[in-house]
Amino acid sequence: MLLESKASALENVVGVQSFSFGMEKAMQRTKLCELDTQFHCSIIGTCLTLKELRQIYRKVKFLPKSNMSDHELHRIFVGIAGESDYANRKLQKHLDQKYQRIIKQCAKIQSASDLKTMWQNAIDSGEVAGAYWALVTHPLVPDDLLDKIYGEIHMLSHLSGASIRVDLEELSILRRRTKDLEKQLADAFVETQKRLKEKDKLIHSLKNSLTRAEKVESELDKIQKQRETLEKEPLIRQLKKQTKELCKQVSLEQERGERMEKEAKNWKSVALRTEERYLNFEQRLAQTQQERDSLEQHLSTLTCPESCDPNCPNLCGRCILFVGGRPSQCSHFRHLVEQYNGRFIHHDGVREDGHSKLGANLSQADAIFCPLDAISHDAMNWIKRHCEHNTKQLVMMPHSSLSAFVKGLNEVAN
Known part of the structure; x- marks a missing residue:
């Protein structure tokens, strides 16, 4: 127990x-x-x-x-x-x-x-x-x-x-406001030039005033010496009065010279700020012109006639598969591929079309385009494995846009 x-x-x-x-x-x-x-x-x-x-x-x-x-x-x-x-x-x-x-x-x-x-x-x-x-x-x-x-x-x-x-x-x-900015830049440049001329005139005037003030100061020294000599003479009172007036005039000229010098510094500061603003406008204009040149080059490719330069991009009948992205873009992408003498097919990235259709499309394609911002992880991994095993060209688009697609087409065509 x-x-x-x-x-x-x-x-x-x-x-x-x-x-x-x-x-x-x-x-x-x-x-x-x-x-x-x-x-x-x-x-x-x-x-x-x-x-x-x-x-x-x-x-x-x-x-x-x-x-x-x-x-x-x-x-x-x-x-x-x-x-x-x-x-x-x-x-x-x-x-x-x-x-x-x-x-x-x-x-x-x-x-x-x-x-x-x-x-x-x-x-x-x-x-x-x-x-x-x-x-x-x-x-x-x-x-x-x-x-x-x-x-x-x-x-x-x-x-x-x-x-x-x-x-x-x-x-x-x-970007659509570029033209307004260009006009503002031109107006600012004209205004800057005008203010710079005014500043130069003001500086020249101040230099003249300073020269006159120096002359007055020199004359004052001479008068001081004369006063000391004439203090014992009968005209001493009259000379003292004249000396006081001259001292007062010199003081006024000195104050005026200081004001002019201060104003000149202010105008110089305004001119420097205006010049910096002008350089900023000029830089923005250069960026806008680069974007314009890029778009003109792309438009010239889209409107290329049938008898164009043989160096124009040509897909030579190759098949381009675009996986993912937005369906509203596909008509534009298809038109671009056909302009480049190619064939275009699209798969939505295994949302509705399914894995089997993706496999069939991959076997037809010569090059595959994948926008990284509009495709599933599974579809991306499957496409990578297929391209590695079959040595097919894979174009990774940073985002689903017309410019990224055109850049990828040029890489494939060249």
């Missing part, structure tokens, strides 16, 4: 310890590699800067790549986030150290409503990066709150993209 009671007590102790260990494990924060893969891209893009990513990249001793783009760096760390290796641990450690203050605050919260309140406060203040990392790894965060947090972070990235498009529209408006 004694042995049975000891065994029962031992089982109770083991059970309590197991329950305590399970509760402790349940209260631990979720690791980065344990999160759903849909969170990895937004965490890397929201919680870390490009400078921090490059620092971590060097710390984990990856082979450096001098021409690595920001998108390539982002894609590498999205892949690291889903692994459980040394690089992932370094990434986890950096995030925890960077946001340790808000992680400690979040660890004290034990209810879903308080977690939701904390997230709303972060949205209102605009400081969402630390709150995002602390909440998605919190052990008690519910799924519905996770979906809400992820959705709002996703929409914030779209709003950022919309802001960039507004900036581009404003840039287009500013």
Whole structure:
């Protein structure tokens, strides 16, 4: 009986310890590699800067790549986030150290409503990066709150993209104002020349005034000597009176000379500022003329007649595949390719057309164009592997625009 009671007590102790260990494990924060893969891209893009990513990249001793783009760096760390290796641990450690203050605050919260309140406060203040990392790894965060947090972070990235498009529209408006700026520059130049002439006249006048003042001062010295000689003569009073008048006149001339000198300095400062403004206008005009020359060269290519110079770009019937981008641009791109004597096909980047159609299009294409701002990660990786295995030319467009597409066509044609 004694042995049975000891065994029962031992089982109770083991059970309590197991329950305590399970509760402790349940209260631990979720690791980065344990999160759903849909969170990895937004965490890397929201919680870390490009400078921090490059620092971590060097710390984990990856082979450096001098021409690595920001998108390539982002894609590498999205892949690291889903692994459980040394690089992932370094990434986890950096995030925890960077946001340790808000992680400690979040660890004290034990209810879903308080977690939701904390997230709303972060949205209102605009400081969402630390709150995002602390909440998605919190052990008690519910799924519905996770979906809400992820959705709002996703929409914030779209709003950022919309802001960039507004900036581009404003840039287009500013370019249309080039002619007004050129006229203003010409008027400013004329006004500057006019003020410079006035300044030269004023300086010449001040120099003359200064010369006269020096002459008056010299004459004053002579008068002073004469006064000393004539003090004992009967005309002393008259001479004293004349001396006082001369001193007063000299004082007035000196004050006038000082005012003229001060005014000359002011005009000189105005002339220097005007000259700097003129140089600035001249630089902006040169930039505008370069953009104009580039557009004229592109337009001359588009309007090239059939009997043009044989050195004009020619695709020689090759097939160009454009993957991703916006459908509204495709008609313009198709027209350009046909102008270059080529054939154009488009795939939307596996949104609606599907992987099978992408594979068929890749087999037809001689060169593939991919805009980095409008294509999925999966489609991009698949196209890279296909081009490496089949030695096909891949043109990485920095953004989906007409100018980037024309530049890529010239590379392929040449």
